[in-house]
Amino acid sequence: MSAFLGALRYEFCMQLRRRSVWVSIGFALVLLFALFSRSGPPERVLPPADTALRLVGNASFFLPVAFGILLADRWRRERSLGTLELLDSLPASLGARLWGKYFGATIATMIPLLLAFALFMLYSGVRIGDATLVRFLPLIFVVVIAPGLLFVAAFSIACTEWLPVPLYAVLFTGYWFWGNLVPPERMPTLNCTLLTPIGEYPAAAFFQHTDVGCFNGQSIPIALGLASIALLLATGALALFALQAYITRRAAAR
Amino acid sequence: MEIQITGLTKQFGDVPALRGVDLTIPSGMFGLLGPNGAGKTTLMRILAGILHASAGAVRVGTHDLSTDAGRQAVKWILGYLPQELGVYPDLTGTEFLEYIAILKGMRDGARRRARVAQLIETVGLEDAARRQLRTYSGGMKRRIGIAQALLNDPRLLIVDEPTAGLDPEERIRFRNMLVALAGDRTVLLCTHIVEDVAQTSHRVALLLGGRVVFDGTTTGLAQAADGRVWSLDSSGPAPSGDLTVVSAIAIERGMRYRVVSEVPPAGASAVAPTLEDGYVAVMQKRRAA
Numbered sequence: 001m002s003a004f005l006g007a008l009r010y011e012f013c014m015q016l017r018r019r020s021v022w023v024s025i026g027f028a029l030v031l032l033f034a035l036f037s038r039s040g041p042p043e044r045v046l047p048p049a050d051t052a053l054r055l056v057g058n059a060s061f062f063l064p065v066a067f068g069i070l071l072a073d074r075w076r077r078e079r080s081l082g083t084l085e086l087l088d089s090l091p092a093s094l095g096a097r098l099w100g101k102y103f104g105a106t107i108a109t110m111i112p113l114l115l116a117f118a119l120f121m122l123y124s125g126v127r128i129g130d131a132t133l134v135r136f137l138p139l140i141f142v143v144v145i146a147p148g149l150l151f152v153a154a155f156s157i158a159c160t161e162w163l164p165v166p167l168y169a170v171l172f173t174g175y176w177f178w179g180n181l182v183p184p185e186r187m188p189t190l191n192c193t194l195l196t197p198i199g200e201y202p203a204a205a206f207f208q209h210t211d212v213g214c215f216n217g218q219s220i221p222i223a224l225g226l227a228s229i230a231l232l233l234a235t236g237a238l239a240l241f242a243l244q245a246y247i248t249r250r251a252a253a254r
Numbered sequence: 255m256e257i258q259i260t261g262l263t264k265q266f267g268d269v270p271a272l273r274g275v276d277l278t279i280p281s282g283m284f285g286l287l288g289p290n291g292a293g294k295t296t297l298m299r300i301l302a303g304i305l306h307a308s309a310g311a312v313r314v315g316t317h318d319l320s321t322d323a324g325r326q327a328v329k330w331i332l333g334y335l336p337q338e339l340g341v342y343p344d345l346t347g348t349e350f351l352e353y354i355a356i357l358k359g360m361r362d363g364a365r366r367r368a369r370v371a372q373l374i375e376t377v378g379l380e381d382a383a384r385r386q387l388r389t390y391s392g393g394m395k396r397r398i399g400i401a402q403a404l405l406n407d408p409r410l411l412i413v414d415e416p417t418a419g420l421d422p423e424e425r426i427r428f429r430n431m432l433v434a435l436a437g438d439r440t441v442l443l444c445t446h447i448v449e450d451v452a453q454t455s456h457r458v459a460l461l462l463g464g465r466v467v468f469d470g471t472t473t474g475l476a477q478a479a480d481g482r483v484w485s486l487d488s489s490g491p492a493p494s495g496d497l498t499v500v501s502a503i504a505i506e507r508g509m510r511y512r513v514v515s516e517v518p519p520a521g522a523s524a525v526a527p528t529l530e531d532g533y534v535a536v537m538q539k540r541r542a543a
Contacts (some may be wrong), residue, residue: 002359002361003356003357005356006356006357007353007357010342010345010349010352013345013349014342014344017344018344078340081340081341081343082338082339082340083340083341083342084340085299085304085336086334086339086340086354086402088302089302089304089329089332089334090354090357090358091326091329091330091357091358092356092357092358092359097357252306253306254304254305
């Protein structure tokens with residue numbers, strides 16, 4: 001357990017200190033401001049939580065893309081830095097190091113991301129006349145945003161064992177728009193399924209946010225919201241377990 | 255703690271890296287010499303539990319390295335400095351050592367911090383300890399590497415080219431530190447700097463092409479060049495033929511060459527062999543064989 005906590009702590013520190021984490025998320029935020037600064041007020045008055053979720057939906061166009069890409073080098077860099085040989089000679093298990101890295105780097109990247117969501121909601125809230133909309137963010141972040149981010153983070157760390165980071169970044173960006181934003185009636189997509197990381201199901205189930213996106217006002221039971229969260233977390237965990245099993249097997253064959 | 259290596263073979267695909275190595279490494283300092291590609295690093299990695307042997311047996315004390323349990327047990331008592339040590343540029347020297355200490359299973363925070371502070375002082379990095387590693391020079395990174403290897407007060411210390419990148423004073427300091435440490439533990443010093451072995455180790459093995467071509471004392475290795483080391487002053491061209499020029503120094507009227515050769519070059523006089531001469535003589539004999 002102490003190796004896991006140690007890895008978590010120091011991976012957290014290292015990721016939080018990366019200038020590119022702050023710069024990239026800042027850049028995504030500027031893009032968001034540029035894209036939504038000309039949009040007018042909503043056509044009709046919505047409940048504040050619904051409005052907050054709409055803003056979160058808008059921010060989710062870009063912010064999680066930067067998040068996924070910023071995590072993509074975390075596992076791979078052990079090789080490029082040349083730290084693997086030392087780490088492999090230590091008694092700490094691969095699992096403790098891998099999961100510690102996952103949680104440490106993910107939580108660290110969530111901090112500027114949360115800040116960016118907050119700034120965007122504050123800015124948009126002021127523009128539409130309700131600066132207090134940001135008060136919904138903590139709950140929305142935990143229930144709607146975080147499960148998808150944990151899912152994305154797991155794949156960003158795992159996939160780069162096999163894919164070069166730049167290629168992963170391109171594929172991930174494509175996946176994000178295809179899997180979250182393309183309407184299912186246009187082409188087969190993961191959008192509007194329980195595996196949508198943008199959080200359509202939790203938003204609909206827990207906040208009755210159903211008038212935009214996939215559900216056309218149809219109410220979604222809490223169980224489906226929970227199922228979506230569980231499925232996202234389990235799929236992410238599966239990706240990491242697959243990586244762990246692969247590396248263990250490879251180490252045994254060395 | 256004695257290391258027993260029997261018939262150790264390691265293949266990378268079709269390429270043999272170690273070919274039936276038999277070696278006993280007793281407690282104390284032990285030097286492992288050999289040219290690049292001799293198999294030294296492969297042997298180190300097997301001893302550190304990073305690589306698996308293709309055939310043969312390795313026992314470290316009572317631990318059998320062919321089993322997962324044996325490898326894991328050795329990792330708890332091991333200090334390892336790889337040849338190419340990577341560090342995290344975003345951590346400070348202190349943080350890096352703290353992190354490695356945690357991964358080495360040092361759970362008591364107060365003792366861990368005290369040990370890190372002590373080792374930072376030992377390697378002379380007090381002034382740089384709070385700086386990020388990205389600002390460290392190559393020598394400073396090497397010293398951090400040495401400190402991390404010593405964190406858990408290892409019973410078995412394996413250091414691969416530890417003095418590469420260190421200035422002469424640092425090298426001497428580090429060599430003395432290794433000798434002091436070696437009292438009650440096994441220290442395996444793997445290098446191609448013969449001087450480091452000459453100044454620290456009583457026992458030495460020489461690897462060439464994945465085989466042990468010499469195993470004995472440093473005196474014994476030097477004696478391998480008995481009657482084969484010559485000094486030659488010349489103002490003409492450098493001596494050539496079936497010989498190795500160990501050194502060439504400019505003197506008042508030409509050059510003074512130190513030569514290892516079975517046959518004395520014309521005009522040369524015999525000199526007492528050093529460990530380096532012994533190393534060269536063994537290599538010459540093996541290549542000729």
